[in-house]
Amino acid sequence: MRIDVLSIFPDYFSPLELSLPGKARAKGLLDLHVHDLRQWTTDKHHTTDDTPYGGGAGMVMKPEPWGNAFDELEIDGATVIFTTPSGAPFTQEMARELATHERLVFACGRYEGIDQRVIEHAATRADVREISLGDYVLNGGEVAALAITEAVVRLIPGFMGNPESLAEESHEDGLLEYPVFTKPAAWRELEVPAVLLSGNHAAIAEWRHEQARRRTAERRPDLLHPSQAVTVGDLDALEVRAAIRGDVGEILTLQRACWMQEAQANPDIEVPALHESLDDVVGSLEAWTTHVVRHRGRLIASCRGRLEGSAWDIGRLMVAPDLQGRGLGRWLLAYVESLAPEPATSFSLFTGASSTENLRMYKKAGYRHRGAVDGVPGAVLLTKRRIF
Ligand SMILES: C[S@@+](CC[C@H](N)C(=O)[O-])C[C@H]1O[C@@H](n2cnc3c(N)ncnc32)[C@H](O)[C@@H]1O
Numbered sequence: 001m002r003i004d005v006l007s008i009f010p011d012y013f014s015p016l017e018l019s020l021p022g023k024a025r026a027k028g029l030l031d032l033h034v035h036d037l038r039q040w041t042t043d044k045h046h047t048t049d050d051t052p053y054g055g056g057a058g059m060v061m062k063p064e065p066w067g068n069a070f071d072e073l074e075i076d077g078a079t080v081i082f083t084t085p086s087g088a089p090f091t092q093e094m095a096r097e098l099a100t101h102e103r104l105v106f107a108c109g110r111y112e113g114i115d116q117r118v119i120e121h122a123a124t125r126a127d128v129r130e131i132s133l134g135d136y137v138l139n140g141g142e143v144a145a146l147a148i149t150e151a152v153v154r155l156i157p158g159f160m161g162n163p164e165s166l167a168e169e170s171h172e173d174g175l176l177e178y179p180v181f182t183k184p185a186a187w188r189e190l191e192v193p194a195v196l197l198s199g200n201h202a203a204i205a206e207w208r209h210e211q212a213r214r215r216t217a218e219r220r221p222d223l224l225h226p227s228q229a230v231t232v233g234d235l236d237a238l239e240v241r242a243a244i245r246g247d248v249g250e251i252l253t254l255q256r257a258c259w260m261q262e263a264q265a266n267p268d269i270e271v272p273a274l275h276e277s278l279d280d281v282v283g284s285l286e287a288w289t290t291h292v293v294r295h296r297g298r299l300i301a302s303c304r305g306r307l308e309g310s311a312w313d314i315g316r317l318m319v320a321p322d323l324q325g326r327g328l329g330r331w332l333l334a335y336v337e338s339l340a341p342e343p344a345t346s347f348s349l350f351t352g353a354s355s356t357e358n359l360r361m362y363k364k365a366g367y368r369h370r371g372a373v374d375g376v377p378g379a380v381l382l383t384k385r386r387i388f
Pocket residue numbers: 082083084085086108109110111112113114131132133134135136137138139140141142144
């Protein structure tokens with residue numbers, strides 16, 4: 001790969017002689033040329049900036065030195081990167097893509113930026129990218145060009161001694177990297193997690209994946225698909241509380257989504273949860289102890305219970321369809337059981353006779369089949385003794 005850098009502070013790029021980029025140059029993988037933009041000025045003061053048209057504070061970089069540099073460096077067909085806080089945020093995915101290009105030309109701005117016509121002109125001759133290092137303002141584009149160069153160059157095939165180390169890194173699989181440890185196994189009373197010393201590669205891989213997922217959920221939930229953002233391991237991040245009137249709209253919406261699945265699994269059953277109105281749900285808050293679970297504001301689960309004789313009758317246990325299968329339903333069942341008042345000596349609930357997943361979960365939780373439910377054809381009653 002050939003990289004040309006245009007800057008009025010070329011000394012900024014001396015770190016590129018060091019470490020891995022230096023090695024890449026030595027190996028012939030990287031052909032790097034740093035140019036002082038001032039060599040393409042024509043006045044004796046080597047001026048690269050002027051006052052802005054329309055007034056305002058600061059100076060703007062003049063177009064002529066850039067045009068002269070582009071001509072002499074023959075940017076035609078190259079990828080020209082203007083580093084700017086108004087550009088697209090730089091990402092690992094972008095780095096991967098740029099690593100496949102044959103030639104990159106960095107145009108580093110200073111002052112209030114570069115005359116817009118320079119960018120427009122470059123776009124007629126080259127593939128132009130405007131890239132930001134992040135949502136903050138630097139004094140110049142050099143630090144951004146350095147960072148982008150380092151991220152891109154280490155992805156050039158043959159650059160890294162052990163390419164496997166690239167695959168495991170933060171952002172490569174959409175997750176942040178898991179925590180890493182080295183010898184000694186105990187240091188200042190802090191121990192390396194036992195699983196890493198176990199030699200069990202499957203268990204290590206599983207632990208690392210879970211750590212990466214958890215770290216990403218905590219620090220960068222924006223990177224996760226919503227369905228990955230919640231598991232029973234994230235209970236601390238969940239708001240669990242008694243339902244209030246303001247929850248009713250979302251409870252009804254969730255109820256319809258969840259019982260639509262039930263209706264599909266049990267086509268012969270008339271599913272009451274699908275036919276209730278908003279007023280019915282409001283009314284149910286009086287008759288039942290209803291609790292809701294929210295994750296980052298979103299209502300993701302709900303359940304309710306009420307005392308029927310000596311049984312704590314559990315109903316409307318629901319988890320948003322995209323979050324099912326990760327233990328939340330099982331946890332919610334134990335939670336609603338824990339809400340049972342003193343007199344309750346057993347738990348009871350019913351579900352569709354063909355709701356295989358529900359039946360499996362209830363069985364695992366210790367519930368036994370008690371046959372059909374009076375007045376609800378196609379449903380089965382399940383009960384469990386309460387253990388104090
Ligand atoms: C002081 S900044 C100009 C900021 C400009 N007035 C604005 O508000 O967008 C000078 C130069 O630093 C570079 N720069 C500043 N922040 C940057 C960032 N977050 N990413 C990439 N380049 C940046 C750009 O090359 C920019 O032209």
